Amino acid sequence: MLLIIAIIAGIAGLYMAWNIGANDVANSMSTAVGAKAITLRQALVIASILNFLGAVLVGKHVTDTIKNKIIDVSLMSQHDVTLGFLAALLSASLFVTFSTWRELPVSTTHAIVGGVAGFGLIGGGMEMVHWDTLVQVVASWVLSPFAGAALAFFMFKVIQKLIFDVADPVARAKQLSPLFIGLTIFIILLSIFTKTRVGTELNYTMGEYILISLVMSAAAGLAGYLFFIKTRAHAKKKKYDVVEGLFRRLQVMTSCYVAFSHGANDVANAVGPVAVILAFSWQEVDTVYLLAFGGIGLALGITTWGYKVIRTVGGRITALTNTRGFSVDFAAATVVLVASKMGMPVSTSHAVVGAVIGVGLARGLDAVDLGVIKKIVYSWLLTLPATAFVSILIYRGLIILF
């Protein structure tokens, strides 16, 4: 009987990973494909590899987080907890599939949190749920989009004032390229150091990480400058397109980074519950195997379903040129970095949505559909109750079955 549960958990975990890969790959790769910085095939290969590597190399040890941060598992029997996590996993997967189909970028993390809290509420009562975690989730609905919007607005205004608003935008873009490359590399490095296992294993202080990141990004900025300075404007090409071309390369970097960190962070949403279920129903499994398993699921999701996602987005994304795309990516990455440093469970999707509005408010986009945004906000508010409710239903069913 327990073996059956273990097998079902494995399949459900793969389904969840596949979902996450298919859904979120658009966030990282579509701007780069749409701007023709890379081809569709390249994007799929890069995203699959980076997601897999991110999951395996720096995937978080989140089993404990999923197990203990949302509910107090000691208040329930092992058998019930096992079934509960299975219910949470299925409920979250179904919700993500539904949201993707309905064009709603939701947070897979929040879906799992809702699912776990749901069965905890039924299985152990009010005192079983760690309400402070849920309060943080609710706070992040407000914080991450607003922070994303503010930062993207600011970033685009900076690009606009410093580059587009001067007499020779191309020359200015070249002069400032080290600054933008440096900033990008700085955020990427700092994220890798502070958010992933690399940081915990190196075990330096925050100040040292900042220093290391600063030095490395300064070097990268200088190297990039030497590379960019050779870029010459083709006589026929419009000067603004040359500026966009410089930002295109930065965007490829941020896209790769988002893909990598996505694998690192979100693989836990699929693998975490599986690890708990396997430990209770069968045996403890080495995390690396589980992470590799989740990484394969992500890669599968990208190559099977994500293919269509990127292609569709690539065609739709024309309004988002490279300077805008860079502002959005940069703002989202920074918000996620700072928030997770503060211990907030924020979602990249939420920050990205906010950032797009920010650029729109800075007069950077032709048309932003606020109607769609209203729909998306509803889906965020719905994530917790919906996954909790479905999780309760599935949990009740599983209790009867097993």
Next chain:
Amino acid sequence: MSYRVPVSAIYRKKSPLEGLQQHMGKVKECISLLRDGFIKYVDGEYEHFHEVSEQVSKLEHEADLIKGNIRAHLPRQILMPVDKRYFLWELREQDAILDHAENLAQLLDLRHTPIPDELKEDFKKHMDMVMETIEEMEKAVENMKDLVKTGFAERERKETKRMIHSVHKKEWEADQVRYVITKKIYEMEDALTPMNEYHLLKIVDWVDDMADHAENVVDWLRAMIAK
């Protein structure tokens, strides 16, 4: 199951500003066609004018479809970099140029009014000045692309404002020619049949109307690009 995509739905593939440029493309095509036909008409070559009139009508209709499409896909929730009300008024004035072009072409086609020899050069000159006004307006509207690309950089705003001033100047110059022509027509009234005189006055007025609407376009454009 058709696949739909998160996030990307927020920024629309079809931008209303792109539609505005498409509509402007029809204005360009239509007015230059009418101008060439008009010059021949003034010289008394009527035989191909019917085709010109039909072409103008066809283009006006195509532009109408574009206009309708822009309006139909501009719900209240769309956030644009320019004020949406001004944008819609601008589109309306752009379309009014075509309405007047169609009216003028049909009027000319309905009755082949001979233009007196002493007025021929003035008529051609007037038409060319109206044409210049419209061309300058087209440039100003097309500069919107660069304005949006640069997030409304001051340099591009100045460029657009310069074009707008130029439209005002050219429209004023066209008005002066219109005044001279009208005056000459009244001076010739004894030599003209009443019907011919009526039509000559009407032709001058309607040619000039196109420049007036071009001026209205840039006035709304000026409001659109306000800080």
